[in-house]
Amino acid sequence: MSTPMRILAVDDSRTILTLMQQMTLRSTDFEILVADDPREALQRSHQESIDLLIVDYMMPRMDGITLMQRFKENPCHEHVPVLMITASDDVEVRHRALQSGANDFLTKPLDMLEFTTRVRNMLDLRKYQKALEENIELLRQSEERWQFAIDGxxxxxxxxxxxxxxxxxxxxxxxxxxxxxxxxxxxxxxxxxxxxxxxxxxxxxxxxxxxxxxxxxxxxxxxxxxxxxxxxxxxxxxxxxxxxxxxxxxxxxxxxxxISKRKEMEDYLKDSSDRMRKILDVIDVLVFVVEMSDEGQLLFVNKNVRDLYGDIEGKSCWPYIRTGAEIEQELDDNILLSNQGSPSGENLQWETYDPERKRWHHRKERAIRWVDGSVVRMQVVSDITERKNSVDFLQRSERKYRELFDNMKSGVAIYEACDRGRDFIFKDVNKSAENILLASKEVLIGSHIREHFPGVTESGVLNMLQEAHRTQVSRHYPAIYYSDERISGYFEHFVYTLPTGEVVAIIDDVTEERLAEHELHLAAKVFDNSMDAIVITDENNRIVSVNEAFSEITGYSRDEVMGENPRILSSGLQDHTFYEEMWTSLQKSGQWKGELWNRRKSGEVYPQWASLSVASDNKGQITNYIAIFSDISERKAAEERIQYLAWHDPLTGLPNRALMQDRLERSLTLAQRNDEQLALLFVDLDRFKTINDTLGHHIGDLLLQEVSKRLLDCVRESDTVSRQGGDEFVIMLLNISGPEAAAKVAGKLIDAVAKPFIIDGNTLHTTPSIGISLYPKDGSDKQTLMKKADSAMYAAKDSGRNNYVFAGGEEGERLHHSNIEENS
Structure with a gap:
C-alpha cells in the first residue's frame, strides 16, 4: 500500500486541534499531526514529510503568516499547499494571507463538511504537484542521459x-x-x-x-x-x-x-602519382622503377629514358639495367630486406660503360616503397661520360683542359690548399659551377672558401677537400645537404688531387632528385600510418597492397589478401545493380564515394564509408584502383536508435502516434486501391487512473507493458497495435471481411484484458472500453475514422465500460448487444 499523506495542523487552541482530528478520524489515505506551539511545529516539519499545512492566522508566540514563510524556507516544502484559518471576517486579513502564499482560507467556527472537502481538494492538488515533479525529474534524467550520449x-x-x-x-x-x-x-x-x-x-x-x-x-x-x-x-x-x-x-x-583528414589523404594519394611523375620527368638523369620479380617489369621510366629507348614501360628491365656480379649479390640482399616489408635505406652505387653508345654511367639503386604502397627497386642513372673524360683529359693534356672545363655539364671548382691544408682558396671554376654556387668566377677566384660558403664545415665539404689533399686519393661523395643564407640544396662531389697539389671538386646539384625521394618516403609513411584502411589493386582489380588499418578493420592479414579480388570482403547485402552503378561512376569520373556493407574475416557484417579513385599513367591508362574506407558501425547504431525513438513509445515499444498515423494513411491508400475493408479500434483502460494513483506510477507502467503484450497476442502480425499516450491504445485491423471480424477481435481483447494481472505481488483488475470505426463505411480519411472511433469509445464507457461500440448505425448496435448477450 502507498504511504498516507501527512497534514500538519498548528493552532494555539487544543479544542480546535481535537476537532480537526475528529473530523478526519475515518480517513485512511492521510494522517494529521497537530501542534499548539509554532516552534514545535517548525521542528516537526524538519523531521517529517508534510503534504498540507493548516495554520491559525493569529497565535500568541508567532502569527500564521510568519510560520508559513519559515515553513516554506525548507526547499522540500516550497510547493506544499497552505490552508489558513481565522476567526476574523476581515477581507484585508484574507487578502494579506493569500498574498503571502496561502492557497485557501477557512473561517471559524469550522464546518465539518466544508473542512473535509477543502482538505481533500488541497491534498488532491498536492498529489498532482508531486506527480508533476516526478515526471519533470524523469524527463531531466532522460535528457541528461541522451545529452551524455550525444556529447560522448x-x-x-x-x-x-x-x-x-x-x-x-x-x-x-x-x-x-x-x-x-x-x-x-x-x-x-x-x-x-x-x-x-x-x-x-x-x-x-x-x-x-x-x-x-x-x-x-x-x-x-x-x-x-x-x-x-x-x-x-x-x-x-x-x-x-x-x-x-x-x-x-x-x-x-x-x-x-x-572527414577533413580523410579528404586530405584522398587528395594526397590521388595527386602523389602525378606529382611523382612530373618531378621525375624534369630530373636530368635516367630513372627506372622496377617490379620486385624475376622478370623485373618496368613500372615507370622518366622522360629521359623514354627519349633514349622509347616507350618501354611494362617491359623487362634487363636489357636496359646493367649490373655486375658483386653488385647483383648486394642487390639480392637489399631485395630480401624489401620483401620482408622493410625497404632498405642503403644506396648501392657503381659505374658501367655502354660500348654501343660509348657512354659512362653512374648508377644508384635502392629499394623504396612506391606511390601505390608496393616495394620496388628504383635505379637512377647519371651520364658521367663527360666527367670521366674530363678526368682523363685533365690528367693527359693541360692544353685541352680549358675547352672541356668551360663546357662541362657538371660544376668544376679548383682549389689551392693553404694553412697546411686546413683551408682552401678558389683558383678556378667553370660556368656550371658558377650556376650551381650562385656566384661569378670574378667574385670567387682568389677568395677563401669560407668567405662565400660559411657552412662548409658543418656540411662536411671542407672535410672532403682536406681528406683529398691529405690522402691524394680520388673519391666520390654521395649527396650531402648544404645550406646558408644564399644557397641550399643537395650536392654530390667527386674530389681528387692534381699532381700540382691542387684539389679538384666536380659538383652535381641533385636537389630535385632528393626531393623526389623524400616525396616517395612521405607517401609511404602516410600509407602505413593512416587510421583509415587503404587497399590498392592493379588494373585487373587484384590486391597489391594494404595497410595496417585494413587488417585491423577486416581481420585479414596482408598475406591473406595479396592477389585476391576485393569481392572477398563482400557481404552480399548489396545487389549486382549497386556494384554496376558504382563501377560505372568510377570509370566515368575516376572516383566514387558511398556506403558499403562488407564482411569481416570473422563473418561479421558491418557498414563502412568508402572512397574509391583511379590512378592512371601518362597515357591515361588505368594502372591502379585505390580504396580508402572506415568502419562506421558505431555511427550507424546511433542513427538507428534515433530513428527508433522517433517512431516508437519508449515504455511499451509499440508504435507511437506518429508511426500509427503514417501506417493508417498508407493502409487507407492500399485498401482503396484493392477494394478492401479495415477497422480502427480505440481502446481505453477502465479505472487505470485509480490503480496509478493508489499504487504509484511504477506499477501503472508495468501494467501498461503487460496490457500491450495481451493486445498484441489478440491480433495478426499484419495488424498494428499502437500506444497513443496514457492508457489509450489504437489498433488497426487490415483486410477484414466485415464488422463481424472486428467485433470478434474486440471480444478477444475484452476477454484478454479482463483477466487478472499479477504485478509486484499485487493482483490488479482492469477492463477495456473499445470504440470501432470501419473503412469505408464510417469514413475514407484517417481524421474521420479516428474521430468516430474515439466517439464510439466514449459511448462504450457511457454504456457501462468493459464492452465495445461501433461508430453508429443499426449494424453496430446489433453487434454490440449481441456481444453483451454472449458475455452475460
Missing part, C-alpha cells in the same frame, strides 16, 4: 524544425568547428551561413531531393567554416522523422562527421 560521440547531432526553421546543434556539432555553446544561434540559417559558397547549390539540391521523398536519406559532403575562418570537410547524414498530415516534412534529424 565523435559525431555532432542536429535536429531541424523545418516549419519554423528552428534547429538544435549538439555541443560536439559546435566543438568540431571550434565554436562554443553560445556562438551559434539555434536556427537553420546558422548552418547555411557557415557553408562554403561553392558547396551550397549541391547541398540544397540534395536536401530538396530528400524532402520531396525522392531519396530515403540525404547524404552529402560539404565544407563548413570554423571559428578561426578555415573550412573543414564535414559528412552530413540526415532523415525526415516527422511529416504533417498533408505529407509535408516537419522535422528532420541527423549527424555531422569531420
Amino acid at each position: 560521440s565523435d559525431d555532432g547531432v542536429w535536429d531541424w524544425n523545418i516549419e519554423t526553421g528552428e534547429a538544435f546543434f549538439s555541443r560536439r556539432w559546435k566543438a568540431m568547428l571550434g565554436y562554443g555553446e553560445e556562438d551559434i544561434a539555434n536556427h537553420y540559417t546558422s548552418w547555411r551561413e557557415l557553408m562554403h559558397p561553392e558547396d551550397l547549390p549541391l547541398v540544397l539540391w540534395e536536401i530538396q531531393q530528400h524532402l520531396q521523398g525522392k531519396e530515403p536519406v540525404f547524404l552529402v559532403e560539404m565544407r563548413l567554416r570554423s571559428k578561426d575562418g578555415s573550412y573543414k570537410w564535414i559528412l552530413t547524414r540526415g532523415k525526415v522523422v516527422e511529416r504533417t498530415s498533408d505529407g509535408e516534412p516537419r522535422r528532420a534529424v541527423g549527424t555531422n562527421t569531420d
